[in-house]
Every structure is written in structure tokens, then in C-alpha cells.
Amino acid sequence: MADRYLSFTGTAPGRLLTRRLGLPQPAVLQRWTPERPSLKGDRLLLTAGKSDLGLTDAGAGANPSAGARTALGLDLTTAPSEKPAAVVLDATGVRDVETLAEVHAALHPVVRSVADSGRVVVLGAPLDPADHHQAAVQQALEGFTRSLGKEIGRGRTVNLVRLTDAHAAESTLRFLLSPRSAYVSGQVVEVGSAPADVTAPHDPPHDPDRPLTGRTALVTGAARGIGEAVAETLARDGARVVVLDVPQAEQDARRVADRLGGSALALDITAPDAGTRIAAALPDGLDVLVHNAGITRDRRLVNMPAERWSSVLDVNLASVLRTTDALLESGTLRRGGRVVATASIAGLAGNAGQTNYGASKAGIVGLVRALAPRALAEHGVTVNAVAPGFVETKMTAAIPLFIREAGRRMNSLAQGGLPIDVAETTAWLADPGSSGVNGQVVRVCGQSLLGA
Numbered sequence: 001m002a003d004r005y006l007s008f009t010g011t012a013p014g015r016l017l018t019r020r021l022g023l024p025q026p027a028v029l030q031r032w033t034p035e036r037p038s039l040k041g042d043r044l045l046l047t048a049g050k051s052d053l054g055l056t057d058a059g060a061g062a063n064p065s066a067g068a069r070t071a072l073g074l075d076l077t078t079a080p081s082e083k084p085a086a087v088v089l090d091a092t093g094v095r096d097v098e099t100l101a102e103v104h105a106a107l108h109p110v111v112r113s114v115a116d117s118g119r120v121v122v123l124g125a126p127l128d129p130a131d132h133h134q135a136a137v138q139q140a141l142e143g144f145t146r147s148l149g150k151e152i153g154r155g156r157t158v159n160l161v162r163l164t165d166a167h168a169a170e171s172t173l174r175f176l177l178s179p180r181s182a183y184v185s186g187q188v189v190e191v192g193s194a195p196a197d198v199t200a201p202h203d204p205p206h207d208p209d210r211p212l213t214g215r216t217a218l219v220t221g222a223a224r225g226i227g228e229a230v231a232e233t234l235a236r237d238g239a240r241v242v243v244l245d246v247p248q249a250e251q252d253a254r255r256v257a258d259r260l261g262g263s264a265l266a267l268d269i270t271a272p273d274a275g276t277r278i279a280a281a282l283p284d285g286l287d288v289l290v291h292n293a294g295i296t297r298d299r300r301l302v303n304m305p306a307e308r309w310s311s312v313l314d315v316n317l318a319s320v321l322r323t324t325d326a327l328l329e330s331g332t333l334r335r336g337g338r339v340v341a342t343a344s345i346a347g348l349a350g351n352a353g354q355t356n357y358g359a360s361k362a363g364i365v366g367l368v369r370a371l372a373p374r375a376l377a378e379h380g381v382t383v384n385a386v387a388p389g390f391v392e393t394k395m396t397a398a399i400p401l402f403i404r405e406a407g408r409r410m411n412s413l414a415q416g417g418l419p420i421d422v423a424e425t426t427a428w429l430a431d432p433g434s435s436g437v438n439g440q441v442v443r444v445c446g447q448s449l450l451g452a
Helices: 004-009 012-021 064-072 097-107 132-151 166-176 225-236 247-260 274-281 306-329 345-349 355-379 401-409 419-430
Strands: 043-049 086-093 119-124 157-163 188-191 216-220 240-245 263-266 286-291 333-342 382-388 441-444
Touching: 004 012, 004 401, 043 097, 064 166, 086 097, 097 132, 119 132, 119 166, 132 157, 157 166, 166 188, 166 419, 216 225, 225 240, 225 247, 225 286, 225 419, 240 247, 247 263, 274 306, 286 306, 286 419, 306 333, 306 355, 333 355, 333 419, 345 355, 345 382, 345 441, 355 382, 355 441, 382 419, 419 441
Parallel strands: 043 086, 086 119, 119 157, 157 188, 216 240, 216 286, 240 263, 286 333, 333 382, 382 441
Antiparallel strands: none
């Protein structure tokens, strides 16, 4: 369903009326298209404190921006820019309250000039348990980032990346500084050092435009909606996609698979032998496993029959646990592989009438946090999750008008997301270059004002 309010505020009368009434004025977000794959304008590099990354230390007589480009794999400039498309603030060296003031000093003069739909990314360091001053001010960057995200407006986003190795951050920064991250704001992403032995031996040379070339991806619940968008995006990035859905949706699954040059697998993901059957269907192995299948059976707990509880927990959580375990233990998920599961804002903040759904999606968060370090150490596979907020789908179109409008407006971007926003985030986590991103739950919610 079209967001008529967003369309209305884009007109002159709409801007005038909403300004006078103090109503939200959402900006039309710039998303990735083949014709406009990047944000137009400079990427400005600023520094607060003495950088732990040495991004501006390119050596005697060298151009500082060249040093940043070498360390991060991105083109950045330290030269002043009238209307930068993005600002990257290196705050990894902020270790006390005095140098924390340099965050304000660096961003205060430029934040107003960031282009519409522009990006601000703050680079922080992991919290040092042996230095409570450093830990305090690095944690302060999180409150700063979330607050700036809620006030910056005009479709711009603000995110914090805590990293230990600049070389492991390229895919993450490429995503956050691009139109692909249009609905991701107010997030904190930790990027560790990428283990040297987690690159799949069959991977072809890296192509940033088609990073999944040579990889096989399976997406559950992919016959429609968000799952279909995920399958399309992974195929766009070069993956051979297996579209999995229940037998009742087999025709739709085959339609999607044929369009993407992939294959369809009609299977009830809750079947006890689902993992075994997936492994049998993929004798050459699997590189990307996306757990997207999910259902809702909303009702307040006092009115909720046991069947409504158990069916949601079985599809949304138990099947994810069973199939992931089976595919890891069988070796079907190859070294260098990715597991991306779908959580939800409902699992983080709760939702009236969704105790079953909220429990299942919070369970996904627990799965990711517990399994990620072990899966990486034992199998060379990363495990992460996306947590969508209000996304424009057939399901949300059926929500009563006033509740739907509240869902759309109660985030920093004052609008609902699109299935492609979840898909782009999934594709970033599936990227072979994202091996330093593990155990993360990334909210795709426009920085929801609840649970964000």
C-alpha cells in the first residue's frame, strides 16, 4: 500500500501544512539503483583524538586521503567539502572526556551541510575492560550516535562502527556509506579481525559489484514478500539462489526461481528432517543460509490457545535451530559460509498481542549471540541477524489505519521501510568480505523510537 502521507509531504502545500502543524516531514530516501549505485558527493574523513587506526598517517609527504583509502579500501578525503555525501569520524582514539570534546568539535561545523540522504559514520574502538575511562567515553559514542540519528533529519542516517582492524571493515563501511543502507540508522556494529582461514576455497576473485559470484544461497520463505526481495538481491550480487517455501507455495517459488535463474525447493521447514532434505538437495554444499520464513498468530496471552503459541515458535525459532544445527554438522554449510536469521523489533521491544512472536524473535537474538563465536571457530561460518521494524508488506497493509500510521511514523526517518531494505542488509552480511562481522543483530527500522 502506498504511503500517501509521504507523497503529500513532498508537495508544496504538504510541506507548508505539515510544517505549520508540527507534523513529521519524511524525506524520500535514496535507495540503490543500477543508474545511481552510490551517493553523489565527497566522503569526508574527520578525526577526534589520536587515531588508533592511523587513517590519516600515510607517511611523510603522502596525501592523507590516500592513507585512508589504503586502510579502509574506500575513497575518503580530508579536504573541506561544501556538501559532503558522507562524513566518517574516526573516534577510535577517544580515551577520556577531554578528547571526547573533539567529537563535538569535529562534527559541529559540518553536520548541517551533509547532503540529503547523506551518511554519518562514527568509527569507535572496542571497550577496554582494563581502562574504565576509555570504556566510558567509547560507550558515550553510542548515546551520541543514536541521539544524532534522531535529530539529523532529511533522510540522513547515523551509525557507529566499533572496529579493531580497519582492513576488515571495508564491506561494512561500503554498505553504510551507500544507498543500500537507506533504512539503517542508529545502529552499532562491531567488526572484529577477520580470521585468515574463513575464505571459502572455491571463491573466485572478489568483485565488489557481484561479491556472491560462485556462491550458493538458500532463502527460506522466499516465494513472496521480504524473502523474495532477499532472493532477488542475492541473485543480483551473483549468487545461485535456492528458493525454499512450503509445498502450498511451490508454484510461486518456481516462478521466483525461474526469474532469477535459480532453483526451487518445496519443503516444510518445520519437518524434523528438513535439514537432511536440504543437505540432500545441495550435494555440492551451501554458502549462504537465510532464515526468512516466519508466521504470526497474534492474540493476547489470556486469549491465546496453545496451538497459536506452538505454531509460531516452531516456524520462527525451532526450525531455525534444527536446520542450522543439521547443516553445520553435515558440513553442508561450507567454510567461509554465512547464516543470516530474521529477528524483529518485536523481539527487542515487545508488542501487545505478540507474546508468541516476540518470544520467537528474541530467541533468534539468543541463538545468534551464543552460536556465532562457536560456529566461526569450529566451522568458519559467521552467524548474524537482521531485525526489521515496520516494513511495507501485504501483512502491514492489513493493519488498521491508525496503527499502521503510527508504525510508519515512529522512527527517525518517519516512514516505513521496504522489503529491499531488509534484503540489502542481508546481502551485506552475506558478503564474503563481511567475515569480521559476527554475532551482530542489525535493526532495519529507520531507527525505531521504541526499542532502538
